[in-house]
Amino acid sequence: xxxxxxxxxxxxxxxxxxxxxxxSPRSGDLSVYWYQQSLDQGLQFLIQYYxxxxxxxxxxxxRFSAQQFPDLHSELNLSSLELGDxxxxxxxxxxxxxxxxxxxxxxxxxxxxxx
Amino acid sequence: DAKTTQPPSMDCAEGRAANLxxxxxxxxxxxxxxWYRQIHSQGPQYIIHGLKNNETNEMASLIITEDRKSSTLIxxxxxxxxxxxxxxxxxxxxxxxxxxxxxxGTSLSVIP
Numbered sequence: 001x002x003x004x005x006x007x008x009x010x011x012x013x014x015x016x017x018x019x020x021x022x023x024s025p026r027s028g029d030l031s032v033y034w035y036q037q038s039l040d041q042g043l044q045f046l047i048q049y050y051x052x053x054x055x056x057x058x059x060x061x062x063r064f065s066a067q068q069f070p071d072l073h074s075e076l077n078l079s080s081l082e083l084g085d086x087x088x089x090x091x092x093x094x095x096x097x098x099x100x101x102x103x104x105x106x107x108x109x110x111x112x113x114x115x
Numbered sequence: 116d117a118k119t120t121q122p123p124s125m126d127c128a129e130g131r132a133a134n135l136x137x138x139x140x141x142x143x144x145x146x147x148x149x150w151y152r153q154i155h156s157q158g159p160q161y162i163i164h165g166l167k168n169n170e171t172n173e174m175a176s177l178i179i180t181e182d183r184k185s186s187t188l189i190x191x192x193x194x195x196x197x198x199x200x201x202x203x204x205x206x207x208x209x210x211x212x213x214x215x216x217x218x219x220g221t222s223l224s225v226i227p
Contacts, residue, residue, distance in 0.1 A: 002158065033215060043159070043217040055212035090158050098215050099206045100147065106158035 003027065004107035006091050012113045018079040021110045025072055025093030031055070032074040033094075033104065034066055038087040049074055050096075081114045088112075119203045124222045127197075133190040135221050137203030140184040146207045148179060150188045151217070152199040159202065159217070162188065193225045 003026035013019055025032050034046040045058035049068035060066075063081075068074040078085060088111050092104040120138040127133040139148065149164040163170055163177045165186075170177045176189040190197050202220040 002160075004158075031212070035217075042219050043153075045214045045216055048212060048215070050212060056214050058214050088156060092159075097212050103149065103161045103164065104151075104159075104215065105161065108158050109156070111156075 002105050002107060004029075004091060004093050004105050006089075006107035006110050008110055009108065010111045010113075012115065013081060014115055015081055015083060017081050017114075018077065019081065019112065021076040021078070021089050021091075021112070023074045023076070023091030023093075023107060025074070025091075026105050029093035029095050029105070030072060031094045031096060031098075032068055032072070033092040033098075034074070034076050035090040035092065036087050037090065037109075038084075041087075043090070046076070078112070083114050086112055086114045119205055119218055121201070121203050121218065121221045123219065124224070126224050126226055127190075127193045129195060129225050129227050130192055133188075133193040133197065133223060133225070135188040135190075135201050135203075135223065136185060137188070138185045139203070139205045142183050142205055143207065144183075146205050148177065148186050149204045149206060150175070150177065151202045151204065152197075153202070153220075154196075154199040162201075193223075195225050195227065197223065198225045199223060 005024040031050045033048045035043045046060045048056040066076045088109045090109045092106045150162040151159045153159040165177045179186045200220040
């Protein structure tokens with residue numbers, strides 16, 4: 001157990017629907033990162049939050065949004081889902097910026113299947 | 116952050132040492148080298164990191180060349196459970212935030 005908790009583990013939904021993925025960071029970590037990994041593809045950086053504020057943004061689609069709440073958990077909202085959104089979504093956390101001794105700790109991921 | 120180059124795939128016999136290279140020829144003096152691995156469909160797992168000196172922990176050893184332009188991750192006695200994609204990442208020590216990008220990594224297959 002890495003200490004980063006992601007729910008749900010698996011989610012099956014239909015095109016056009018909206019889903020919310022949840023991430024609880026490791027105790028003491030203030031920063032949360034979201035990644036998307038499509039089948040046999042690499043890890044694509046989506047977005048990062050620190051203590052409730054957005055700090056870095058990748059190629060996140062406009063249909064996707066995220067936020068980090070005062071209790072530091074984060075949610076990734078995916079709307080108007082398309083077949084191509086089927087992927088593993090990983091959350092990672094760190095104490096501060098990923099550098100020096102501050103390493104990223106990843107959760108087990110949420111597997112989204114869009115039918 | 117400096118760019119890294121890794122071979123796309125490698126094989127290693129079970130029980131032998133797996134030596135995974137990473138080239139980071141544009142690394143600067145304040146950039147750390149990190150290694151992560153991802154076992155199929157699991158979340159990436161931190162292995163080790165270093166700045167200048169060689170490092171060892173319970174999982175692996177990290178050998179950084181004197182000029183710091185390349186490094187090698189060594190799994191001393193590879194097992195089938197070490198079959199995974201291994202990512203080498205270079206990050207400058209910073210207090211600000213930016214994207215954390217993972218490259219394609221090296222797919223290591225440990226063969227019985």
